[in-house]
Amino acid sequence: MKIIGITMGDPAGVGPEIVVKALADSQEFEADYVVYGAADILQHYIDQLGLNCKVKEISQVEEYEEGAVNVIDPIHLTMDQYQIGALSAKCGDAAYRYIERSIQDALAGKIEAVVTGPLNKEALHMGGHNYDGHTEIFATLTHTKDYAMMFYGPLKIMHVSTHCSLREACDRATKERVLTCIRLICQALKRTGLENPYIAVAGLNPHAGEHGLFGTEEIDQIIPAIEEAKAEGINVTGPIPPDTVFSKALNGVYDGVIAMYHDQGHIAAKMQHMSDCVNCTIGLPIIRTSVDHGTAFDIAGKGIADGKNMKQSMHVAEEFLKAEE
Structure with missing residues (x-):
């Protein structure tokens, strides 16, 4: 039996709702799932x-039980401890604790992969966890040096930089980083x-x-990285x-x-x-996929959140697992 973990995300957002909506259609999936989140909150949305x-x-x-929504609840947050749709240090901390426990179990071999629900970066920081997002949390807690965010869907896109200013992104486009991403x-x-x-x-x-007419980064950094990758036998x-470039990739020119x-x-x-569009972190010692949307505080608690992206994230995690067999 293959078990995949799902983190509930920020309790004040749409994470709990899309998790239960996805798990209600459990016949779509080949793996079994354990949720890292709050049992009381998930029950609220089920009801x-x-x-x-x-x-x-x-x-x-x-202790997994077949046919149930199995929940590992590390801090026991309840509905009366926060406001749906509002920033909260308590919810930011909870979102981090769910991720932390899921990573511990994945590294211990208790679960095969982790699918993450949306967190709010401001709430995360309010809760005392100063990370840019999921990607950096996973890299830090798994002690991973070389990693990158990749979209996995009709387009497969990896990012040289993610959550930083545009000015800083230019500085991060170094030969070494571009080569690592390739x-x-x-x-x-x-x-x-x-x-x-x-x-x-x-x-x-x-x-x-x-x-060089509109900048020299291509000449100084990007082309040297491409040439070194080619020398290593990579088809780039x-x-x-x-x-x-993205239109060509969508039409099948590039993979x-x-x-x-x-x-x-x-x-x-x-x-x-x-x-x-599923967000994956590549380079980790564990498989991690994620929804590619935020906490959507404006519609949280209204019962109208779309669970399709969560389902797709689960399917992609299963696809990566199959590839390892």
Whole structure:
């Protein structure tokens, strides 16, 4: 029996709702799932939505009960301790504790992968955990040096930088970082069955710098990284102007794209395929996938959150697991 963990995310957001909606359709999935979250809160949403689910709180994965929504609840937050749709240090801390416990169990081999629900970065910081987001938490708690965020969907996009200012993103586009990302996306795509994936590297500047007319980062950093990757036998090309590279990838020219910064990749991925877009952290010793949307405080608690992206994140985790068999 393969068991995958799901973190509930920030309790004040839509995380609890989309988790129970996804698990209510358990026949869609091949693995079994344990939720790291609050049993009381999950029960609230099950009752609100009229779902036919039974919540069972367990202290260890080994206590898993078939047919129930199994919940490991490390801090026992209850509905009366916070306000739905509002920033809260208590909820930010809870979201972190769910992630922390899931990583501990994954590293111990008790679960096969982790699927994460949305957290709120401001609440996370209010709760005393100064991370930019999930990616950095996973990297820190697994002691991983070389890692990157990758979108896995109709477009496969890995990011050289993520949560930083645009000015800082330019500085982070170094030869070493670009080369690391090329290696990581190549490894990830091979794990999903592509023997020799064709990878495109986007330019940082308009027209990929136009031979230095609009910036020299391509000449100084990006091209040297591409050439070294080619020397290692990786099937990579670029830099490709960022206004065309994603369209070409969507049409099957490239198997994956290296984006230079957060919005360059995120806008391309979300324009047409928001619900199919799954966030993966590549380079970790464990499999981690995630919904690619936020806590949506404006609709939290209203019963209208869409669980499709959570389901897709679960399916992708299962796909990565299959590739390891």
